[in-house]
Amino acid sequence: MFERVMDRSFDQSGVPALPDGGAYAIVSRYINVGWRYRALFVIVMSVILLLGSAAVFSLRRSYMAMATIVVTTPVADPLLQSSNSEKASLEDDELATQGALIKSRDVAAMVLRQFPEPPAPVRHTWRHFLCEHSVHFVCNTSSPSASNSANALDRSIDGLLSTVTVEPQANSRVINVSVKADTGERAAALTNAFVTSYQQLALTQRQGDLKREADWIDGRTAALRQRWLEAERVASTYNVQHGLVNTGEDSPLVDRQISDMASSLSQAQNRYAAAQARVMALNAAISGGDPRAMISLAEQPLLVASANALMQAEGVRAQKAGSFGPNHPDVLALDKQIAGANAQLHAETRQALTSINSELIAAKADVAELTHLMEKLQKQSAGQTGAQAEYKTLQQESTSARGVYEAFLDRAKELTDRVALLQPPVTFVSHAATPASPTFPNRNKLLMGVIVLALVAATSAVVLRAWLSPSFIDIDELRNFGGLPLLTILPRIKGMRKKSLARFVLDHPFSQAAEAMRGLSAQLSLAGGGQPIGAQVVAIASATPGDGKTTVATWLASALNGAGQSVLLIDLDYRRLTNSGELNLQMKKGFSDFFAGRATATDVIFKDDVTGIDVIPPGNPRLSSFDPAEVARIRDILRDLSCNYKMIIINLPPLAVALDGLIMASVADQTIFVCRWAHTSRGVAAACLDRLRVYGARMTGTVLTGADERSANLLCGTQVTRSEIKLITHGYQN
Numbered sequence: 001m002f003e004r005v006m007d008r009s010f011d012q013s014g015v016p017a018l019p020d021g022g023a024y025a026i027v028s029r030y031i032n033v034g035w036r037y038r039a040l041f042v043i044v045m046s047v048i049l050l051l052g053s054a055a056v057f058s059l060r061r062s063y064m065a066m067a068t069i070v071v072t073t074p075v076a077d078p079l080l081q082s083s084n085s086e087k088a089s090l091e092d093d094e095l096a097t098q099g100a101l102i103k104s105r106d107v108a109a110m111v112l113r114q115f116p117e118p119p120a121p122v123r124h125t126w127r128h129f130l131c132e133h134s135v136h137f138v139c140n141t142s143s144p145s146a147s148n149s150a151n152a153l154d155r156s157i158d159g160l161l162s163t164v165t166v167e168p169q170a171n172s173r174v175i176n177v178s179v180k181a182d183t184g185e186r187a188a189a190l191t192n193a194f195v196t197s198y199q200q201l202a203l204t205q206r207q208g209d210l211k212r213e214a215d216w217i218d219g220r221t222a223a224l225r226q227r228w229l230e231a232e233r234v235a236s237t238y239n240v241q242h243g244l245v246n247t248g249e250d251s252p253l254v255d256r257q258i259s260d261m262a263s264s265l266s267q268a269q270n271r272y273a274a275a276q277a278r279v280m281a282l283n284a285a286i287s288g289g290d291p292r293a294m295i296s297l298a299e300q301p302l303l304v305a306s307a308n309a310l311m312q313a314e315g316v317r318a319q320k321a322g323s324f325g326p327n328h329p330d331v332l333a334l335d336k337q338i339a340g341a342n343a344q345l346h347a348e349t350r351q352a353l354t355s356i357n358s359e360l361i362a363a364k365a366d367v368a369e370l371t372h373l374m375e376k377l378q379k380q381s382a383g384q385t386g387a388q389a390e391y392k393t394l395q396q397e398s399t400s401a402r403g404v405y406e407a408f409l410d411r412a413k414e415l416t417d418r419v420a421l422l423q424p425p426v427t428f429v430s431h432a433a434t435p436a437s438p439t440f441p442n443r444n445k446l447l448m449g450v451i452v453l454a455l456v457a458a459t460s461a462v463v464l465r466a467w468l469s470p471s472f473i474d475i476d477e478l479r480n481f482g483g484l485p486l487l488t489i490l491p492r493i494k495g496m497r498k499k500s501l502a503r504f505v506l507d508h509p510f511s512q513a514a515e516a517m518r519g520l521s522a523q524l525s526l527a528g529g530g531q532p533i534g535a536q537v538v539a540i541a542s543a544t545p546g547d548g549k550t551t552v553a554t555w556l557a558s559a560l561n562g563a564g565q566s567v568l569l570i571d572l573d574y575r576r577l578t579n580s581g582e583l584n585l586q587m588k589k590g591f592s593d594f595f596a597g598r599a600t601a602t603d604v605i606f607k608d609d610v611t612g613i614d615v616i617p618p619g620n621p622r623l624s625s626f627d628p629a630e631v632a633r634i635r636d637i638l639r640d641l642s643c644n645y646k647m648i649i650i651n652l653p654p655l656a657v658a659l660d661g662l663i664m665a666s667v668a669d670q671t672i673f674v675c676r677w678a679h680t681s682r683g684v685a686a687a688c689l690d691r692l693r694v695y696g697a698r699m700t701g702t703v704l705t706g707a708d709e710r711s712a713n714l715l716c717g718t719q720v721t722r723s724e725i726k727l728i729t730h731g732y733q734n
Contacts, residue, residue, distance in 0.1 A: 052450030590619025
């Protein structure tokens with residue numbers, strides 16, 4: 001009896017004819033094997049798709065924004081006497097150095113101060129639950145220590161730096177800076193903040209260096225000026241004390257002094273006028289409040305540096321206010337910085353004004369003193385020659401002090417001009433924009449990978465299942481298995497009730513199953529060796545229950561009975577229920593009663609209501625030793641029954657669970673071994689065939705049941721197409 005059936009019968013669907021061999025047949029063969037395990041394929045693929053899709057959609061999204069910056073070219077200093085062209089080009093490690101500085105911890109700390117990490121979600125643990133319900137002793141009341149805060153800041157910086165990527169572009173000055181974050185807005189803001197924070201940090205460092213150098217130069221210049229003035233005063237005092245007449249052999253001292261004093265007086269007047277001009281310019285700049293006006297005051301490097309810092313801060317504030325609005329935290333921070341710069345500028349302005357006023361007073365005093373000396377020298381008429389050498393030495397010392405002072409003053413002017421040339425080491429080429437879609441995960445690619453993985457896994461599962469299958473899943477494997485030819489192939493039938501299944505070959509005379517049964521009867525006739533067909537006894541054997549031997553016996557008997565031949569079906573499967581749907585038997589007496597002499601042949605032969613064939617049921621189960629007398633008794637019974645029937649078909653019990661079938665197979669004229677597709681084990685089938693040969697059974701061949709519709713018909717070589725089936729059915733109905 002068939003326990004597994006096909007999706008549809010052969011006469012209800014047409015299948016394209018397959019070639020006898022070649023690559024197409026091989027491919028079709030493996031496709032049929034895959035079709036056999038299509039349920040496994042669908043299950044494995046569905047599970048992989050579901051798990052993979054769930055994993056893909058559960059991945060945390062991340063966004064990456066990228067800004068493009070360029071390393072600025074150093075501006076040539078016009079005050080330098082010799083310009084080096086190599087300074088205008090980048091060094092080999094400049095891009096890598098700038099990239100490392102951008103990704104430094106100081107820059108990351110500045111960015112975190114501007115954009116702190118969002119608070120982590122509160123984990124509702126049992127401690128949190130008890131603490132909310134007034135169980136305070138489980139609450140964590142300890143406050144975080146300073147070391148914990150520092151460690152937390154270090155972890156935050158490390159976490160932020162792990163999301164930053166700085167990629168210098170080869171053979172260019174361009175650097176790409178990208179930051180990954182949970183949202184696109186935060187990613188863009190962090191990327192721009194890294195660049196602007198590095199610009200601010202670099203400018204602050206450079207301004208600090210220049211400020212320290214300017215302070216030292218200012219102090220040194222003031223000391224040198226004081227030294228020069230002291231040398232001038234000493235020389236003048238010496239001249240007055242000693243009443244020097246001339247400084248050379250023919251040069252009267254009074255004339256030379258008058259000439260020098262006139263020159264000094266002119267210079268003092270110029271200094272006085274210049275000091276007055278600077279006081280007026282500084283007062284105008286203070287009243288106007290414009291930092292640009294203070295940059296022109298090159299004599300005050302600290303004032304110029306403060307004005308330059310204020311202008312740069314205002315420029316950055318205007319840029320950020322235009323991008324983020326006046327209420328952005330960066331803009332507010334820059335407002336505070338601008339306020340501090342204004343305060344520093346006012347302080348430097350007051351200090352500069354005090355210094356200029358001191359210079360003005362000193363210049364005025366110098367003018368008055370030189371004027372007085374000039375008047376005094378004009379009254380002198382006596383020549384002095386004794387201390388001329390000493391006076392010359394003092395005058396040379398004064399000249400030397402003045403030269404050193406002027407050199408330092410020129411250096412201070414150069415430094416002031418260099419402050420105006422300060423610029424950040426990098427500038428924006430393009431700011432980071434908010435990404436429209438997440439960078440990770442790329443769900444389309446991942447889902448395609450999941451689909452490919454599901455296909456590979458499902459195919460591998462089918463291949464592994466077919467490779468590890470102990471049963472027959474290949475028609476070619478069953479051919480000549482155990483040295484026996486494959487007689488015929490029976491397809492699976494689905495959707496049939498038991499009664500309809502028993503009458504299938506009668507209700508569908510042109511189906512593949514009916515043609516297979518007619519072909520099987522023809523092969524049995526040919527294998528009989530020319531004996532009359534009525535004298536043949538055919539045993540139908542199988543290894544395990546459910547292989548389909550009862551259905552083969554019933555269909556074979558029905559096919560022969562429908563052809564007008566007298567057939568007797570003897571059912572000896574005691575372990576199968578006698579009320580099987582194929583035969584519709586409700587009998588108590590059977591072959592065992594006839595064999596024991598408790599009933600006659602007439603008592604045990606019944607006509608089945610479904611198939612219309614004569615059947616002898618198993619009867620009451622009995623144990624027998626099958627001695628020679630009983631074996632002879634069986635032969636006599638079969639010989640007597642052969643007088644009334646042309647074919648006797650014996651349905652044997654499964655050979656793997658009962659030994660009775662081996663004796664009946666040994667007395668039969670021919671024995672057919674039934675195997676079921678993907679059900680019968682190779683090892684069990686081989687063992688049963690060996691036992692049949694040991695018992696002397698005359699094996700005719702094997703029959704495959706439950707096969708796929710795509711299997712080739714052994715009788716015709718190819719399957720019948722759908723149109724041919726309809727044509728035959730139409731002719732049969734007419």
